[in-house]
Amino acid sequence: QNFKAFKESFLKHLACCAEQSPLLINSHTGRDYFSFSENLELLEISSTFSMDNNIVVAHETHRGRLGYSPADMRGYLQASDQFHVTADFSHWVCVSESMLENFQPELKETIKRSRHVHARIGHEQGPQVSDPFAPEWDYALQKFLSWWGDIVKVNLAMGASYLTFTTEFGPVP
Numbered sequence: 001q002n003f004k005a006f007k008e009s010f011l012k013h014l015a016c017c018a019e020q021s022p023l024l025i026n027s028h029t030g031r032d033y034f035s036f037s038e039n040l041e042l043l044e045i046s047s048t049f050s051m052d053n054n055i056v057v058a059h060e061t062h063r064g065r066l067g068y069s070p071a072d073m074r075g076y077l078q079a080s081d082q083f084h085v086t087a088d089f090s091h092w093v094c095v096s097e098s099m100l101e102n103f104q105p106e107l108k109e110t111i112k113r114s115r116h117v118h119a120r121i122g123h124e125q126g127p128q129v130s131d132p133f134a135p136e137w138d139y140a141l142q143k144f145l146s147w148w149g150d151i152v153k154v155n156l157a158m159g160a161s162y163l164t165f166t167t168e169f170g171p172v173p
Contacts, residue, residue, distance in 0.1 A: 006034070006042075007042065010027075011045065014049050017055075024056045024058055024164055025055060025056070025057045026060055026116055026118075027057050027060065028065050030065055030066030032072070034066070036076075036079075039076070040076065043059065043076060043082070043083045046083065047080070057084065058086040058115045058116045059083055060085075060086035060088050061085060061087060061110065062091050063091045068091065070092050070096060070106040070110075071103070071106075077109045077113075083113065084113050085110050086115070087111065087118065087148075088118035088120060089107075089144065090118070090120040090128060090144075092122075093122040093127075094122050094126055094127045099139075099140070099143050111150045111151050114154070115155070115160070115164075116163075116166070117151055117163070117164070119144075119167045119168065120168040120169065121137065121140050121141055121169075122144075128168075128169070129141075
């Protein structure tokens with residue numbers, strides 16, 4: 001899909017979502033192959049939409065999308081302070097093949113902007129552990145619980161009236 005078609009679809013779907021008066025819109029914004037300026041334009045469009053409609057649009061940290069990795073997100077965080085995030089750090093852990101030790105500034109800023117959490121526990125070689133309570137995944141469980149706890153603290157400190165979570169675990173279906 002080219003940028004023009006994506007942008008048209010993005011605007012159409014934002015408007016459609018707004019008709020339902022949601023608390024929040026979780027968006028898989030952009031593409032990893034769009035240019036920085038194209039993805040930044042989508043962030044600007046959604047910021048204007050948010051202000052005009054009083055609806056938070058949170059951009060998910062998802063593979064294949066804008067902000068698919070902490071290194072990619074760095075530029076957007078520096079370029080704009082007008083967008084919110086859906087924290088799905090399972091993708092970042094997988095893409096960076098790390099528990100984000102080398103991305104503390106990006107992680108801290110993203111946590112501050114997080115208004116929705118996609119609560120899935122990833123690991124260095126994949127976006128989802130086989131069993132979050134298995135002893136071999138305890139290090140990942142503890143790390144994700146810590147990040148989610150930080151997001152809760154930030155939202156409480158700023159007086160947010162709500163913070164939403166979407167859980168995901170297990171094989172199809």
